Amino acid sequence: MTTLLDVQNVSKRFTMGGIFGRKTIDAVMDASFSLSSENPEIFTIIGESGSGKTTLARMILGLEDPTEGDILFRGEQVDRHAGRAERLKFMSHVQPVFQNPFEAFNPLKQIERYLESTARRFLDTSDKAAIDKAMDDSLQKVGLSLKEVRGRFPHEMSGGQLQRCAIARALIPNPPLLIADEPVSMVDASLRMSIVNLLKSLRDDLKVSVIYITHDLATAYYISNRIIIMQRGRIVEMGDARTVLENPEHAYSRLLKASVLSTDDAGAGKLGTDPTMLDQANNSVGRAGELVARPDGRHVRVYA
Numbered sequence: 001m002t003t004l005l006d007v008q009n010v011s012k013r014f015t016m017g018g019i020f021g022r023k024t025i026d027a028v029m030d031a032s033f034s035l036s037s038e039n040p041e042i043f044t045i046i047g048e049s050g051s052g053k054t055t056l057a058r059m060i061l062g063l064e065d066p067t068e069g070d071i072l073f074r075g076e077q078v079d080r081h082a083g084r085a086e087r088l089k090f091m092s093h094v095q096p097v098f099q100n101p102f103e104a105f106n107p108l109k110q111i112e113r114y115l116e117s118t119a120r121r122f123l124d125t126s127d128k129a130a131i132d133k134a135m136d137d138s139l140q141k142v143g144l145s146l147k148e149v150r151g152r153f154p155h156e157m158s159g160g161q162l163q164r165c166a167i168a169r170a171l172i173p174n175p176p177l178l179i180a181d182e183p184v185s186m187v188d189a190s191l192r193m194s195i196v197n198l199l200k201s202l203r204d205d206l207k208v209s210v211i212y213i214t215h216d217l218a219t220a221y222y223i224s225n226r227i228i229i230m231q232r233g234r235i236v237e238m239g240d241a242r243t244v245l246e247n248p249e250h251a252y253s254r255l256l257k258a259s260v261l262s263t264d265d266a267g268a269g270k271l272g273t274d275p276t277m278l279d280q281a282n283n284s285v286g287r288a289g290e291l292v293a294r295p296d297g298r299h300v301r302v303y304a
């Protein structure tokens with residue numbers, strides 16, 4: 001089995017302020033996991049706001065340097081400072097999909113212009129027929145076509161359609177890995193599942209692995225193969241998504257699950273948390289503990 005992505009003991013510390021009043025934030029602490037080339041999967045990173053999900057994603061994309069640890073893509077170090085050609089090669093393998101499709105596209109620019117410039121860059125051609133074909137192929141993969149998109153501006157599409165276009169743009173270089181940071185949170189609830197199903201079909205039909213970053217337990221449960229749960233920069237639980245979400249073991253994972261209102265509880269206006277759960281979860285904040293690997297592949301952080 002060959003490794004597609006290897007995240008090895010990665011940490012990120014941000015330092016802010018001047019000599020007086022310097023402040024540090026440990027956004028990510030000692031994160032390790034790997035994805036294989038042979039088994040495309042949806043690998044989900046879940047956790048509350050500020051738990052370090054985006055920072056981890058930015059490091060994988062080579063947009064941020066780790067303070068410690070290594071990130072290897074197909075055995076090569078992800079290097080933010082690599083030359084243009086190297087960077088382009090890396091970006092043809094690892095593509096981002098961002099949260100807000102309306103921010104990803106300039107409102108004054110036709111959508112096809114984005115697709116066109118991406119195709120021109122990655123295909124390294126100015127042949128119009130080849131560029132049109134690459135754009136149409138990518139749009140077909142997300143259930144659209146160049147004919148439907150041609151001449152349209154971002155505001156002429158729904159959030160769901162625009163997110164499809166953003167995913168089509170990311171697919172132009174045929175990357176084996178997509179990093180999707182909250183790709184459905186800005187999309188209308190009614191269209192969300194179509195994007196989630198699209199990610200699923202990219203994995204199943206096109207063999208693309210997806211790192212799916214979300215707050216949303218329901219979609220995570222529905223599409224993920226494996227999951228990591230992050231609390232304040234630390235992975236507290238990791239493993240098969242269904243196993244972890246059906247039976248979370250770390251106090252924070254249990255709190256996260258209990259905080260999702262069932263329709264019954266929502267009707268009754270109550271959360272399914274017991275009062276000690278929050279205390280137990282808070283108790284782990286700031287404590288390193290140890291992420292213990294089990295024989296069944298599940299990892300749970302434990303404290304002495």
Ligand SMILES: Nc1ncnc2c1ncn2[C@@H]1O[C@H](COP(=O)(O)OP(=O)(O)OP(=O)(O)O)[C@@H](O)[C@H]1O
Pocket residue numbers: 014015016025026027047048049050051052053054055056
């Ligand atoms: N460039 C930066 N400079 C300083 N601190 C930062 C920077 N980027 C992130 N942080 C801090 O690092 C921590 C983790 O942030 P991050 O955005 O990775 O979390 P997140 O889990 O993605 O949150 P959200 O779900 O709200 O996007 C936060 O405390 C954040 O304020």
